[in-house]
Amino acid sequence: MDYLPLFCKLENRDCLLVGGGEIAERKARLLLEAGAKLTVNALEFTQQFLCWQEQKQLVLVQGEFITQLLDNKWLVIAATDCPQTNQQVSTESEKRRIFCNVVDSPKGASFIMPSIIDRSPIMVAISSEGHAPVLARLLREKLEAILPQNIGKLAKYAGYLRNKVKATYQSMTERRRFWEKLFTHDRLAQAVANNDSENVERLTNQLFAEPVDYRGEVVLVGAGPGDPGLLTLKGLQQIQQADIIVYDRLVSNEIMNLARRDAQRIFVGKRPGFHCVPQEQINQILLEQAQKGLRVVRLKGGDPFIFGRGGEELETLYNANIPFSVIPGITAASGCSAYSGIPLTHRDYAHSVRLITGHLKDGTQLDWHSLAAEKQTLVFYMGLSQAENIKANLIKHGMNGDTPVAIVEEGTTTKQKVIDGLLSELDELALQACSPSLIIVGPVVALREKLNWFSHN
Numbered sequence: 427m428d429y430l431p432l433f434c435k436l437e438n439r440d441c442l443l444v445g446g447g448e449i450a451e452r453k454a455r456l457l458l459e460a461g462a463k464l465t466v467n468a469l470e471f472t473q474q475f476l477c478w479q480e481q482k483q484l485v486l487v488q489g490e491f492i493t494q495l496l497d498n499k500w501l502v503i504a505a506t507d508c509p510q511t512n513q514q515v516s517t518e519s520e521k522r523r524i525f526c527n528v529v530d531s532p533k534g535a536s537f538i539m540p541s542i543i544d545r546s547p548i549m550v551a552i553s554s555e556g557h558a559p560v561l562a563r564l565l566r567e568k569l570e571a572i573l574p575q576n577i578g579k580l581a582k583y584a585g586y587l588r589n590k591v592k593a594t595y596q597s598m599t600e601r602r603r604f605w606e607k608l609f610t611h612d613r614l615a616q617a618v619a620n621n622d623s624e625n626v627e628r629l630t631n632q633l634f635a636e637p638v639d640y641r642g643e644v645v646l647v648g649a650g651p652g653d654p655g656l657l658t659l660k661g662l663q664q665i666q667q668a669d670i671i672v673y674d675r676l677v678s679n680e681i682m683n684l685a686r687r688d689a690q691r692i693f694v695g696k697r698p699g700f701h702c703v704p705q706e707q708i709n710q711i712l713l714e715q716a717q718k719g720l721r722v723v724r725l726k727g728g729d730p731f732i733f734g735r736g737g738e739e740l741e742t743l744y745n746a747n748i749p750f751s752v753i754p755g756i757t758a759a760s761g762c763s764a765y766s767g768i769p770l771t772h773r774d775y776a777h778s779v780r781l782i783t784g785h786l787k788d789g790t791q792l793d794w795h796s797l798a799a800e801k802q803t804l805v806f807y808m809g810l811s812q813a814e815n816i817k818a819n820l821i822k823h824g825m826n827g828d829t830p831v832a833i834v835e836e837g838t839t840t841k842q843k844v845i846d847g848l849l850s851e852l853d854e855l856a857l858q859a860c861s862p863s864l865i866i867v868g869p870v871v872a873l874r875e876k877l878n879w880f881s882h883n
Contacts (some may be wrong), residue, residue, distance in 0.1 A: 429537070436460040436538050437461030437462070438784075440462075441459065441502070442466075444468065444511065445467075445507075446486075447507060456514045458478070466485070468486075468506065491514060491515060492823075502527070505710050516528050516534045519757060532556025540552055541553070542566070543566055545581075552569070556629065556834065587608075587630070604633065608630075612783060643721055643748065644723075644750045645753060648726060648729040648755015649673075650728065651760075651837055652836060653761070653765075658753060669689060670692060670720055671691050672712060672724050672725065675693075676728065679743065701824065709739050712748075713748060713813065724739060727862075728761075732758075733783045758862075759779070759866075763834075765837055767877035767878030767880070768866055769873060772870050779805065783866075795824070807860075816865065816869050828849070829848065830849075831847060832847075834863060835862070842880065845858050852865070
């Protein structure tokens with residue numbers, strides 16, 4: 427990121443605003459609301475500035491900008507209609523290591539004024555780093571509609587309870603679970619908003635009287651095929667509540683960035699031919715962390731119940747009497763085919779779809795004869811290394827070598843690459859692809875030429 431978001435405490439601190447027009451007036455309101463000791467310099471001032479001066483809320487200095495005005499200032503905003511003056515203010519501020527905002531000129535500024543949602547003490551700031559201020563404003567409007575007006579009162583009440591919570595609960599996990607219960611307690615929130623002190627006290631005492639749930643649990647969450655926008659809302663909620671996230675290599679950094687910063691992360695990634703953490707050890711990690719009373723999210727690419735060994739992991743938890751739940755994800759077959767313009771079924775081409783793993787336990791043989799049947803689509807997971815065998819067996823059991831095929835590499839992501847051709851060429855096509863990739867075989871692949879909406883490769 428080019429700008430680090432900060433919330434500055436400006437109460438009783440000297441700040442300078444250069445400019446006396448309507449835009450400067452908007453900036454002045456924000457600084458005054460923050461409690462700044464404000465000096466405003468301009469050739470002319472709006473009537474509002476004159477009123478503020480009469481009310482002794484700020485000091486006006488009429489005339490040209492002079493560098494002495496920067497002395498002892500914590501923060502400066504240049505908001506004149508003269509680019510040369512704004513640049514001079516920015517340059518002189520930079521020399522003195524004073525943060526300076528230049529209105530409508532982000533390149534000349536050392537800080538940016540974001541769009542603000544004020545539910546004090548809850549503050550939300552949105553910035554496009556100066557690239558799209560209208561978009562930032564539209565986002566602010568959407569969030570304004572979502573956030574309750576009285577959420578600030580609930581936040582202040584939480585501050586009042588902090589010392590009692592610390593004294594009552596010794597561990598961070600206990601405290602976090604108490605706060606989660608408090609902030610999701612609708613009746614308590616309404617009582618706080620209504621200043622109903624009797625009900626606030628009664629409901630709060632009930633919360634403290636209830637035992638904190640010490641049981642650990644595991645939630646198996648499907649992260650989808652790659653695009654973070656395909657993560658389900660319920661999956662996102664569980665990720666943000668997790669104490670520990672156990673994740674594999676198909677989970678993107680964008681999705682991991684959605685987790686709480688204090689959540690522990692355990693990487694158990696695998697790739698073809700190399701398992702950095704054996705499956706049995708992964709099972710034990712989930713078991714041991716849950717037995718500590720922690721909320722564990724097992725995050726898997728795609729869907730955890732489709733070639734993700736999710737069932738094996740849950741069997742271990744079941745045998746140890748550990749509570750668990752499953753949140754499905756969009757599996758790679760569905761996501762990659764959709765982002766490649768390849769429908770898995772179509773009335774004219776395919777009446778069914780078969781999902782097949784390229785890695786078979788104990789050398790189990792596939793029913794190639796049924797796989798080679800007409801009017802179906804085959805999707806091979808983890809099949810790059812078996813491309814030659816897939817081609818040979820399908821053709822051997824009756825599938826035409828001219829059947830269209832596609833290999834989708836890093837599907838649904840910005841790095842997606844699709845290699846298409848014929849079944850007879852599958853082994854050669856596989857040499858052009860890297861893991862993770864999916865192989866799709868069937869007449870529906872021919873529709874990609876018409877339906878490819880995501881990319882043109």
